[in-house]
Amino acid sequence: MKSRDKSQILSQHAGYVFEDYVREQFAGALRYWEPGIKFDGVVESAPKAVTIIEAKWGRYNTREKNTLQQFIKDKFAASSLASRYTLGHVKILDRDWLGHE
Numbered sequence: 070m071k072s073r074d075k076s077q078i079l080s081q082h083a084g085y086v087f088e089d090y091v092r093e094q095f096a097g098a099l100r101y102w103e104p105g106i107k108f109d110g111v112v113e114s115a116p117k118a119v120t121i122i123e124a125k126w127g128r129y130n131t132r133e134k135n136t137l138q139q140f141i142k143d144k145f146a147a148s149s150l151a152s153r154y155t156l157g158h159v160k161i162l163d164r165d166w167l168g169h170e
Contacts (some may be wrong), residue, residue, distance in 0.1 A: 080126065083126050084124075084125075087124050087125075087126045087164065088100075088109045088110075088124040090124075091109065091110060091122060091124040091162055091166075092110045092122070092124075095110060095112045095122060096112070097112050097113060098110040098111065098112040098122060099111055099112070101150070103148060105147075106144050106147065108121050108122070108141070109122055109123050109124045110123075110124065111150070113154075114157040114158060115157055117154055117155060118155045118156070118157035119150060119154045119155075119156065120158040120159070120160060121141050121145055121156065121158070121159045121160070122160045122162065123137060123141055123159065123160065123161050124163075125137075125161065125162070125164070126164055127163060127164065128163050128165055129163045134161045134163075137161050138159045138161055141159045141161075142156060142159060145159075
């Protein structure tokens with residue numbers, strides 16, 4: 070196996086572990102998916118409102134986080150969750166979040 074392949078596999082694995090860790094930090098957060106839509110974490114933040122959590126193992130600047138946040142909002146609007154809940158917040162948490170706990 071090439072070194073690049075190993076690095077890619079390790080990074081992907083770290084991403085999955087990071088997603089699990091992030092969900093554990095938010096009481097009640099669950100992974101959510103339906104055809105064509107996946108959220109790393111969804112947690113009820115108020116009656117009939119949810120917070121969507123997106124965990125990214127990479128590092129993202131403010132512009133990238135804002136773009137991703139809008140993408141998540143659009144995905145939420147297209148999801149079946151939108152018929153039952155309003156969107157309270159979108160949290161984009163990259164690996165730098167680990168140092169801010």
